[in-house]
Amino acid sequence: MSRPETDDIPSLKEKWKDYLQENSLNTTQQRETIVEEFLACKGHVSTDDLLENVRGENKKIGYATVYRTLKLLVEAGLAHARDFGDGQTRYEVASDHHDHLICSKCGLVLEFEDDEIEELQDKVAQRLGGFKIVQHRLELFGLCPKEQGIEGGLCPNETVSEG
Ligand SMILES: [Zn+2]
Ligand SMILES: [Zn+2]
Secondary structure, eight states, X not given: OOOOOOOOHXXXXXXXXXXXXXXXXXXXXXXXXXXXXXXXXXXXXXXXHHHHHHHTTOTTOOHHHHHHHHHHHHHTTSEEEEEOSSSOEEEEEOOSOOEEEEETTXXXXXXXXXXXXXXXXXXXXXXXXXXXXXXXXXXXXXXXTTTTXXXXXXXXXXXXXXX
């Protein structure tokens, strides 16, 4: 029950419109370009990553506009802000719930969802005074086999790309 519902792109766009309206914000061409580009992003993008994508569409868009739009997207519930411990906030499109496993040395980020962990979180919250979880973030930090220095140890990144 702690999982947010899946939002697809059209319904996210609706949500964005509603948010702008409720907050009496007017939209600009630049802002819309940023939103479009962001929703097309896979994975976890930094402000700089998104700026680069956006500049492909419109060279005039500046860092501050991208930064502010991302903040609005988080507030509007279209984006989740992530902190993977490298000092850079990353953003991802709010869709199916998942958690993250991060290699603190090479920076690889794996996404996972484990029913047992999800249930366990609900149980713990229940036990601690009858909380009902409405949202959670789980980030596990570790070292991939390669960064552990295991002989022949591969980063899952490499195993995947070798097919
Ligand atoms: Zn979870
Ligand atoms: Zn993710």
